[in-house]
Structures are given as C-alpha cells and as structure tokens.
Amino acid sequence: MKxxxxxxxxxxxxxxxxxxxxQNAHMEKWMEWIGQISEQEKYxxxxxLYPAVNxxxxxGTKVTDRSLxxxxxxxxxxxxxxxxxxxxxxxxxxxxxxxxxxxxxxxxEVWPEDV
Amino acid sequence: MESQDHIDNTLNHLFRQxxxxxxxxxxxxxxxxxxxxxxxxxxxxxxxxxxxxxxxxMPDNPKAWLYRAAKNKAIDIIRRKKHSKTIDFSDPxxxxxxxxxxxxxxMDSFWKEQHIQDDFLAMMYACCHPDISSxxxxxxxxxxxxxxxTKEVAKSFLTSEDTISKRLYRTKEYFRKHKIRPRIxxxxxxxxxxxxxLSTIYLMFNEGYNSTHDDQLIRKxxxxxxxxxxxxxxxxxxxxxxxxxxxxxxxxxxxARIESRTTKDGNLILLxxxxxxxxxxxxxxxxxKYLNQAAFGDTLTTYHVEAAIAYQHCTASxxxxxxxxxxxxxxxxxxxxNYDPIVFLNRCLVILELKGPSEALDVIEKINDxxxxxxxxLYHAIMGKIYERLIQPNVAVxxxxxxxxxxxxxxxxxxxxxKIARIxx
Numbered sequence: 001m002k003x004x005x006x007x008x009x010x011x012x013x014x015x016x017x018x019x020x021x022x023q024n025a026h027m028e029k030w031m032e033w034i035g036q037i038s039e040q041e042k043y044x045x046x047x048x049l050y051p052a053v054n055x056x057x058x059x060g061t062k063v064t065d066r067s068l069x070x071x072x073x074x075x076x077x078x079x080x081x082x083x084x085x086x087x088x089x090x091x092x093x094x095x096x097x098x099x100x101x102x103x104x105x106x107x108x109e110v111w112p113e114d115v
Numbered sequence: 116m117e118s119q120d121h122i123d124n125t126l127n128h129l130f131r132q133x134x135x136x137x138x139x140x141x142x143x144x145x146x147x148x149x150x151x152x153x154x155x156x157x158x159x160x161x162x163x164x165x166x167x168x169x170x171x172x173m174p175d176n177p178k179a180w181l182y183r184a185a186k187n188k189a190i191d192i193i194r195r196k197k198h199s200k201t202i203d204f205s206d207p208x209x210x211x212x213x214x215x216x217x218x219x220x221x222m223d224s225f226w227k228e229q230h231i232q233d234d235f236l237a238m239m240y241a242c243c244h245p246d247i248s249s250x251x252x253x254x255x256x257x258x259x260x261x262x263x264x265t266k267e268v269a270k271s272f273l274t275s276e277d278t279i280s281k282r283l284y285r286t287k288e289y290f291r292k293h294k295i296r297p298r299i300x301x302x303x304x305x306x307x308x309x310x311x312x313l314s315t316i317y318l319m320f321n322e323g324y325n326s327t328h329d330d331q332l333i334r335k336x337x338x339x340x341x342x343x344x345x346x347x348x349x350x351x352x353x354x355x356x357x358x359x360x361x362x363x364x365x366x367x368x369x370x371a372r373i374e375s376r377t378t379k380d381g382n383l384i385l386l387x388x389x390x391x392x393x394x395x396x397x398x399x400x401x402x403x404k405y406l407n408q409a410a411f412g413d414t415l416t417t418y419h420v421e422a423a424i425a426y427q428h429c430t431a432s433x434x435x436x437x438x439x440x441x442x443x444x445x446x447x448x449x450x451x452x453n454y455d456p457i458v459f460l461n462r463c464l465v466i467l468e469l470k471g472p473s474e475a476l477d478v479i480e481k482i483n484d485x486x487x488x489x490x491x492x493l494y495h496a497i498m499g500k501i502y503e504r505l506i507q508p509n510v511a512v513x514x515x516x517x518x519x520x521x522x523x524x525x526x527x528x529x530x531x532x533x534k535i536a537r538i539x540x
Contacts, residue, residue, distance in 0.1 A: 024219070031211060031220035038210050048215035077216065 001082040003044065003110035004089035006096065010072035011103030012051055029097035037081055037092065046079025076103065080110065122168050129177055130161055135260035136231050137185050139238040139297070144189055144212070144225055146203050147241070147290035147297065152192060154259065160184040186226050193218060233299060235260070236351055239344065241297035243311040247286055252315050253322070254282040261340045270333050271322060299353055306414075309354060313362050313418070316341050320366050324373070325524075338373070342366055360409035361418035367402030368425035371395040383530040387434040399429045420449045439469040460493045464500075472504035492521035496531070508538045 015023065037043040051074060055064050076098075083089035086109060093105040134157050141153035163184055164177070174180040193212050196202050204213050211217040224230070242255050250272070257263040257271060258279070265283075269276045289295070300308040323337030345363045348354040375389040406422050424445045431437040446462035449455075459482070467475035479498070488494040499514035512535055519531045 028220050031217045034217050035211060046214045046216060
C-alpha cells in the first residue's frame with residue numbers, strides 16, 4: 001500500500017456563509033466519509049488548517065502575511081490515506097463532502113512510501 | 116438567582132445519577148489506562164456546573180448541560196494530548212478523534228444515549244473481573260460508577276480514606292496493566308460474567324442491609340445503589356437474565372421489611388416480633404412482579420430460591436401463619452444447588468418452627484463438621500434458641516454467650532445481651 005495525501009483547497013467562503021447548524025451537519029458528513037476510510041484501515045490521520053497565512057519568500061528575508069494564491073487555492077487541511085494506486089486514491093477522494101461546498105481535493109502520493 | 120440549597124440538592128442527586136455514566140463514557144474515550152483523566156473531567160464539569168448555575172440559575176435541562184460540559188472538556192483534553200503518548204490513538208475507535216475533521220462529530224457519537232447505557236454496563240462488567248477482589252470491586256463501583264466520594268466509601272466500609280485510596284489505586288493499576296477494554300459480554304459468556312456482577316451487587320446490598328455500623332444514611336445509600344445497579348442490568352435487553360430479575364426481586368422483598376427490623380434506637384427486632392403493618396406493600400408487589408419475570412428459561416439460581424423464601428415471609432399475614440412447609444422445601448432446594456453452612460443453619464431454624472426443638476437438635480447434631488460450625492455466630496445463636504425452647508436455660512445462656520463472642524455487630528451484641536439478661540432474670 002502507498003500513502004496518499006489529500007489536500008483540501010478552497011471553499012472557505014462557502015463555509016463562512018453557513019450557519020453553525022449547517023456547519024455541524026456538514027462535519028457529520030466528513031466523519032462518515034473518513035469513518036468509512038478508517039473502517040477499511042486506510043486512514044492514517046490528518047489536520048485542518050486555519051486560513052491565516054504567512055509566506056516566507058525565496059531567500060528567506062521577505063515575509064508576506066497574506067497568501068498570494070487565490071482563495072480557491074488556499075489549502076484548508078489534509079488527510080493521509082492508504083491506497084494501491086493513484087487511481088484508487090482518486091476514486092476515494094471523490095467521496096469528499098467538501099466537493100459539495102466548492103472545495104477541491106488534490107491527490108498526491110507521498111514520497112517516499114513508508115508504510 | 117436560585118437558592119443555593121436547591122442547586123446543591125439537584126446537583127447531588129444529578130451527580131449520583133449521572134457521574135457513573137459520564138465516567139464510563141469518558142473511560143471509553145480515554146481508555147482504561149486513563150481512568151483518572153475521566154474522573155477529573157467529570158469533577159471539572161460538576162464544579163463548573165455549580166459555579167455557573169449559582170449565578171445564572173439552573174438550566175432547563177441540567178443533565179444535558181452537564182453532559183455537554185463534560186464533552187467539551189473531553190474535546191479540550193483530546194486537543195491538548197493529541198501528540199502525547201497518554202492516550203492510545205492507534206485504537207480504531209479513537210483514531211477519528213485525532214483530526215479536527217472528525218473530532219467533534221466522533222465525540223458526539225460517543226455521547227449518544229444508547230451508547231451511554233452500554234458503556235455504563237460494560238464498565239460494571241469490567242469492574243467485576245474475577246481477578247479483582249470483591250472489596251476492591253465494590254470500592255471502585257461505589258467511587259466511579261455510583262459517584263460516592265472517597266470519604267463516603269470509607270464510611271461504607273468502616274475504614275480509612277487512605278485504605279480506600281489504596282484499593283482504588285490497585286484496581287486502576289489492574290485496568291492499566293491488563294489493558295482492559297470494557298464491553299458487555301458476548302452471549303456465550305454472559306451468564307458466568309453476570310454471576311460475578313450479581314454477587315457484587317448483592318454484597319453491596321448486604322453491606323447496607325446487614326451492616327455492622329449504625330450510620331443509617333450510608334446504609335440506605337448502599338441499598339439504593341445496589342437496587343439501581345441491578346435495575347440498570349434489567350434496563351438492557353442483553354443483560355436482562357432470569358437471575359437478574361430474581362436478585363432484584365429478593366432485594367425488593369428485603370428492602371420492604373427494612374423499617375421493621377430495628378427499633379428506633381437501632382436494636383434488632385426478630386421476624387416473629389416485627390410489625391408487619393409497616394412493611395412496604397409497594398415494594399412487596401414490585402418484588403412479586405420481578406419474581407414472576409424471573410421465571411423464564413431453565414435457570415434456577417440461589418437468588419430465585421431465596422426470593423421465593425422471602426416472598427413467603429413477605430406475604431404471610433403473621434409469623435404463626437407462615438408457610439414453613441413450603442419454606443423448608445425451598446431450603447432443601449437451596450442446599451441442593453450449593454451446600455452452604457449458613458443456609459444449613461437457617462434450615463434448622465425452619466425445622467425448629469415446623470417440627471419443634473428436638474427435631475431441630477437432631478438435625479443439627481448430624482453435622483459432621485462441628486469445628487467449622489463452631490466458628491459461626493449463627494450456630495451458637497440457634498443452639499441457644501433450641502435449648503431455650505427445650506427449657507434448658509443454662510445451656511441456652513452458654514450458647515448465647517459463645518455467640519456474643521463471635522459477632523462484631525453492635526446490634527446483634529445488644530440483642531444477645533438482652534436475651535441472656537431475660538433468661539437469667
């Protein structure tokens with residue numbers, strides 16, 4: 001099995017526009033999704049990230065406190081899963097509830113594999 | 116603002132009722148190696164309830180408030196300890212607690228009503244592990260599942276708080292070392308495991324019912340907690356076994372008579388002299404109901420038979436009209452299930468009532484092992500009674516005096532002294 005990282009991008013505006021109840025209901029779906037992956041023993045862990053960004057630019061002296069990337073490119077979190085192939089991992093990523101709230105999922109294989 | 120007393124009372128009641136359940140859920144969340152964390156969370160939730168309610172008044176649903184407080188504190192702890200080794204997050208049930216994507220929803224599902232009751236029962240079975248001594252079992256159950264303070268447990272056992280702390284420590288160490296995972300036993304082992312739980316509950320009950328100390332409040336507490344624990348076994352389909360109904364029935368019958376067993380000054384009153392009018396009819400009805408419910412399947416336990424005996428006593432309109440014949444049959448049945456010297460001696464008492472002192476003496480003299488019997492207070496008390504009925508007061512007094520030496524109970528000592536004095540006068 002190889003490790004794949006799902007990077008969740010964008011969707012913050014949609015999230016912010018929802019009521020706390022809607023947000024909770026949405027997180028239930030995340031739990032169901034990750035729960036299913038976990039039941040197959042393919043879930044390794046993950047974290048959510050706050051939207052605040054500090055970027056240290058090449059050379060190491062220049063720091064900006066705002067992401068220069070567009071909001072839809074802003075990484076909001078990641079999880080790491082196990083899969084045999086990129087195709088399988090991509091298939092798993094299609095179940096991500098964030099996709100319904102204008103997030104995208106970037107699927108990347110972890111290098112080197114270490115399981 | 117509500118009166119402090121009102122809040123204190125509600126809180127005390129709520130705490131007794133709910134703390135055990137909250138502890139059980141939290142132990143499931145943190146693991147049995149972290150019982151102390153679970154207990155701290157409950158304690159914290161309680162303190163914050165007391166502080167908040169003092170100023171803002173009691174919430175509409177105090178129980179839900181308390182659970183929410185405990186849940187939020189548990190979330191804080193998970194967040195704080197996520198990267199320490201304290202909590203075993205490799206456990207599949209806990210894995211989803213490690214990510215913010217799943218933490219809150221996973222935590223919510225731990226606190227769903229149907230899980231809470233199961234966790235509580237699972238914890239009860241875990242406490243009643245045969246490797247843990249029965250006094251350690253009861254100590255732990257009272258402290259962790261019944262919300263007693265260490266001081267109250269110490270009072271129940273007539274021992275120091277220090278001893279209780281040591282017992283609790285040992286039990287927690289046992290859980291930690293053996294990585295016990297509380298669960299309700301599978302179908303094929305539920306009978307044997309429930310047997311240990313029931314005997315622990317019955318011990319707790321007897322500690323209250325027959326106990327040697329005179330703190331009425333603590334005794335009533337022990338009895339009501341034993342009834343409550345047994346009731347919670349009856350509330351779940353999986354643990355609703357005939358023997359559980361039987362024990363519940365037996366304890367109801369005993370409890371029905373509790374007020375008539377002692378005088379206002381705490382002196383013992385014999386069954387023959389008890390005021391049957393003050394027996395609790397509702398409890399007797401309840402006991403009969405449970406006894407009927409106990410009669411399914413093909414299990415006949417000592418609880419069934421003891422409850423049947425208690426039923427006979429509770430429903431006899433007077434001591435004289437007691438159905439001794441039926442009761443004798445039950446005693447024979449009891450001895451058949453399991454030979455027990457105490458049961459044998461009690462059977463001799465039945466023979467004394469049914470057939471008179473000479474017959475009773477015959478039976479008692481047939482015992483092979485007088486050495487063992489000699490150690491029992493009850494043996495000497497019964498011999499005294501038999502000789503009293505045979506009108507041999509001097510022999511009777513000798514036996515009563517021997518009995519006096521063998522009991523620790525203040526009430527029984529007083530009772531025997533009175534008897535001796537009455538004969539000597």
